[in-house]
Amino acid sequence: MVLLDAAGLTKRFGGFVAVDDVDITVDTGEVHSVIGPNGAGKTTLFNLLAGAYEVTAGEITFDGRDITDLPEHERPYLGISRGYQITNTYESLTVFENLQTAVALYHQNYYDMIRSLANRTEVTERVETLLERFELAPQRNVEASSLSHGDRRRLEIGMALASDPRLLLLDEPTAGMDAGETERTVSLIQELTDDMAVLLVEHDIEYVMTVSDVITVLERGAVIAEGPPGEIREDERVQEAYLGGKADA
Amino acid sequence: MSSEVAGYGQYRELLERLLDSPLRLVGYAVFLFALPRVLPIGIGTQIAILGLFALAFNLLFGYSGLLSFGHALFLGTGAYGAALLVVHLDGPPVAAILLAVLVFEGAIALVTGLLSLRLGGVYFSMITLAFAQFFYELSFTVDGLTGGSDGLLGVYRPSLFGAGLVDLADADNFYTLVALLVLLVLGFSFLLTRSTFGRALVAVRENEERTTALGVNTYRVKLIIFVISGMLAGMAGALQGLYIRFVSPDILFWATSGDAVLNTLVGGMHTLFGPIVGTLFLHWMEDTFFATSPGAWNVLLGAVFVFFVLFARSGIVGQLRSLLRRVADWADRREAETTSIAAESDD
Numbered sequence: 001m002v003l004l005d006a007a008g009l010t011k012r013f014g015g016f017v018a019v020d021d022v023d024i025t026v027d028t029g030e031v032h033s034v035i036g037p038n039g040a041g042k043t044t045l046f047n048l049l050a051g052a053y054e055v056t057a058g059e060i061t062f063d064g065r066d067i068t069d070l071p072e073h074e075r076p077y078l079g080i081s082r083g084y085q086i087t088n089t090y091e092s093l094t095v096f097e098n099l100q101t102a103v104a105l106y107h108q109n110y111y112d113m114i115r116s117l118a119n120r121t122e123v124t125e126r127v128e129t130l131l132e133r134f135e136l137a138p139q140r141n142v143e144a145s146s147l148s149h150g151d152r153r154r155l156e157i158g159m160a161l162a163s164d165p166r167l168l169l170l171d172e173p174t175a176g177m178d179a180g181e182t183e184r185t186v187s188l189i190q191e192l193t194d195d196m197a198v199l200l201v202e203h204d205i206e207y208v209m210t211v212s213d214v215i216t217v218l219e220r221g222a223v224i225a226e227g228p229p230g231e232i233r234e235d236e237r238v239q240e241a242y243l244g245g246k247a248d249a
Numbered sequence: 250m251s252s253e254v255a256g257y258g259q260y261r262e263l264l265e266r267l268l269d270s271p272l273r274l275v276g277y278a279v280f281l282f283a284l285p286r287v288l289p290i291g292i293g294t295q296i297a298i299l300g301l302f303a304l305a306f307n308l309l310f311g312y313s314g315l316l317s318f319g320h321a322l323f324l325g326t327g328a329y330g331a332a333l334l335v336v337h338l339d340g341p342p343v344a345a346i347l348l349a350v351l352v353f354e355g356a357i358a359l360v361t362g363l364l365s366l367r368l369g370g371v372y373f374s375m376i377t378l379a380f381a382q383f384f385y386e387l388s389f390t391v392d393g394l395t396g397g398s399d400g401l402l403g404v405y406r407p408s409l410f411g412a413g414l415v416d417l418a419d420a421d422n423f424y425t426l427v428a429l430l431v432l433l434v435l436g437f438s439f440l441l442t443r444s445t446f447g448r449a450l451v452a453v454r455e456n457e458e459r460t461t462a463l464g465v466n467t468y469r470v471k472l473i474i475f476v477i478s479g480m481l482a483g484m485a486g487a488l489q490g491l492y493i494r495f496v497s498p499d500i501l502f503w504a505t506s507g508d509a510v511l512n513t514l515v516g517g518m519h520t521l522f523g524p525i526v527g528t529l530f531l532h533w534m535e536d537t538f539f540a541t542s543p544g545a546w547n548v549l550l551g552a553v554f555v556f557f558v559l560f561a562r563s564g565i566v567g568q569l570r571s572l573l574r575r576v577a578d579w580a581d582r583r584e585a586e587t588t589s590i591a592a593e594s595d596d
């Protein structure tokens with residue numbers, strides 16, 4: 001079943017076309033990766049889908065509903081959630097408070113000025129579950145700014161999952177991670193897709209090949225290939241544009 | 250903040266629980282009760298009103314990080330509003346005046362907030378400053394209404410509920426009213442900061458981009474706290490007008506907004522009670538030093554401000570709190586050392 005469907009998506013910054021007439025669909029339960037060399041327009045495409053940028057042309061539908069002009073802050077309520085390429089947490093809050101914020105602001109009425117947040121057991125329970133799932137329980141009282149890089153990346157994904165999304169958008173979730181941390185994150189992502197779709201934007205192609213169901217390759221803002229990992233690996237244009245230099249790496 | 254250990258020791262735990270408990274409100278009540286008994290009641294009243302103004306300012310600044318440099322707008326229009334109601338309506342009950350001013354200030358804050366909150370950071374500060382200065386100039390222009398630079402005369406304090414019920418011309422009664430309103434606002438702030446909305450404010454302050462992505466309409470959150478802050482600042486203004494029984498354009502001048510910023514920073518911006526402590530402290534300093542040497546006072550004020558910004562950014566209350574935390578941690582460490590090293594502690 002098609003969950004996310006973007007057609008003719010275009011983004012211009014002045015005279016520069018960052019994303020050029022891109023069609024992309026994500027099905028329920030699939031991991032769909034967007035890869036491409038630096039400057040290919042991956043992060044711009046990501047921000048269009050997340051609603052952080054306004055679309056110049058084209059349209060986006062989610063679960064049959066046109067969301068092209070839907071404000072970013074309303075998309076989580078349809079089931080779309082996003083992470084950030086550069087870790088984007090609440091630096092001065094603890095791990096627990098970061099997750100508590102993500103859970104409470106989505107699941108509770110955030111205009112409530114009277115009831116104490118600490119007494120909301122339904123929030124606390126969800127936070128505890130997330131702490132366990134992302135192996136962050138020992139660091140619960142540590143401020144986000146003092147976490148190791150890998151821990152912060154996992155906190156970041158945990159916050160994006162607080163809203164129980166149907167589609168999770170992740171921008172280079174393993175950037176800067178060592179091999180062990182990458183592996184943990186990859187298995188985490190594979191677990192997630194039991195009940196949701198994941199759209200990954202990646203620069204590093206190696207683990208994308210193992211984790212993805214479908215790969216879209218971007219070059220200079222346009223799609224040059226799309227298909228399952230095996231097909232992408234064999235595609236001549238892809239090898240030329242992107243894999244060429246690092247085929248042996 | 251020290252956060253390398255997952256759990257706290259017992260003294261620290263006790264302290265944190267105390268700091269987070271509604272018992273604090275009892276402490277504030279004692280403070281407000283003692284104020285007019287330690288200081289002359291006139292000075293106590295003035296500090297409580299300006300403290301309330303700083304409190305209202307800090308609801309916006311301390312929790313959502315929005316630095317309004319035009320809160321004099323609310324204090325000033327609140328004062329003029331209350332004074333004009335007294336003069337032109339022949340002394341309606343003060344309770345009705347306060348309600349009317351709250352509604353009026355809510356409307357002003359809604360309009361100015363809608364226009365200024367689209368922009369962030371320094372632009373927001375500049376636009377709020379511009380609004381306040383506009384009303385400052387306006388107070389000279391419409392001198393038929395405001396009395397221009399002569400100020401608005403003939404203001405008096407009607408009774409609280411009309412028909413002579415609770416005489417506010419009595420200094421004790423008036424102070425009690427002010428103190429109760431300050432306590433009410435402190436109680437509301439206490440609930441607010443622990444609530445989901447309070448967390449939304451902190452989230453906006455710390456990382457607005459992420460907060461939007463989590464599904465929060467951050468513009469509306471900022472607008473709501475701006476309106477609440479403006480309404481309460483306006484209420485402080487109404488009390489100020491009734492207290493002095495005279496209003497002049499000075500109250501709308503940018504320096505009045507600056508006072509709120511100063512009092513809050515010196516007292517402690519991320520604290521509930523800091524703005525009141527800051528107001529008290531600076532008022533005491535001014536009383537002590539301005540009398541002996543008016544010229545030196547401004548220099549001294551500048552030095553105090555620089556000191557707090559450079560060395561004590563969390564203000565008097567913030568510094569006291571971290572001192573208490575350090576003492577509690579020290580007591581915990583001592584206890585851990587004395588109760589034998591043999592006992593394995595598993596957190």
